[in-house]
Amino acid sequence: MVKVAITGSTGFVGTNLKSYLHDTYHIESLSVRYVPNQKFTIETDVLIHLAGKAHDLKKVSKPDDYYEANFELTKQLFDSFLSSDASVFIFMSTVKSVADKVNGILTEDIVPDPKTHYGIAKYKAEEYILRQKLPESKRVYILRPCMIHGPENKGNLNLLYKLVSKGVPWPLASYKNERSFLSIENLCFIVKTIIENKKIESGIYHIADDEFVSTNELIKIISSVTNKKNVSIAIPKFIIGSFAKVGDFIKFPLNSETLQKLTENYKVSNEKIKKAIGIEKLPNSAQKGLERTIKSFTK
Template structure:
């Protein structure tokens, strides 16, 4: 199978390419949004990963997100519809539908994205779903949760450095539950979708099977580093007070950081597992996280 991949220089793109190239021909596709441009799709499948991710420095304007995540996707999808290509896989995000999750996130949730990032991803989803698809084509919208894997530090790096420097994790009083997605499980599910033609078009959440608390994550990091877990359970009222102070003066802990570290964000992966015919994904969340953390050590 000949597969085009956009965003191939990114963390997910590199990993998907390496995973699929042993059995398929991979065609890197360099794309960026330009007004009124046309694309030609000459492959059996297109995996669209390119886009604009969260801007942690908060210097981007909404138009940047909508150009990269909606307008570019629209151009690529229109080209796919006019081509002989059979499969289109669009990487959206769980943030396209929910910034906060009270129960367990399912695919049919009523979308309420708060950020330009999530809103631009949702607009792209809606455009894709509004089009009539011919019987010989399949279209997949993938909503991954927080992705982890060797080489992708993200928020894990903050906790890793905390444990490595022997700084006690102060938030163990918060017993949150959140879903993660190991890159190996992501690769496995993408390959299954491409090779199993019985998998129907649709929207699919991507997540590992298990949920973990941030305190669990600190314990895993401590174990991999062979260090004693120094977590402490400072009362929530005190932590919340410090976070509010951090909103007005520059502190490492503010309300946004506190929410990211302690919120519940459970994502169901039952729909994709049923579609590809598996009861469990190949790797547990702990296995994936241990592999990620070991990669931090080897590069230092």
């Protein structure tokens, strides 16, 4: 049986991947952390590198924390992979390694311009991997997922869920946006397919659900799943903007950063990975995946 080692296996993505792959592969959890001049002993066929420091929404982390966990550690693991008998290396990067804001649709051809220490560290890891000469016997994939969601992972979706479930009217209906999400089921499907399909070329792939979803549509989905009346109010943007600016200086539910996250466009193309796999659609639609996630909040 093919051996698959996963770093960061206790996290949300790692836990789901282990469950998804365990019937087909021998799964091992690889505990790793950055130590200078360290070398790892890689005794597996496939190495999936998920471990790292996630984006700190509370902004209390030190910059070095990101570079050690997301760049230096990845560098050490990849060097160890190259000197091992392992044949496949999958690095879980992020779309934030190339763009914090998106005009149009984000594709793999974009010129990277990360803005945060989290994104910059991930991009430096990508650069290092791509600079190394790859033996013909090895395949290497850099995956850039957008916002991943699924049952038991509330994240940012939980904020909207709480709002709707309490019957609070949605006040930002005047904003029209489109953004990409990624269900954990689709991500697991793609990872498994990459392992199995040796014809998929090494390289960078953006990972997202097929459809774009607006925040207003997301509110409707949450309302439908929770059996709550969808009450949306189109307050003029200049009024919302004024409240957000107030929130930048005093404790208030809305500030400029939150407003941007709720109303921005962030569309990610998944055409390259689908073409490589040879499919037209991923197994789960964006709506189906979001409904499954929201239902898990009600339990």
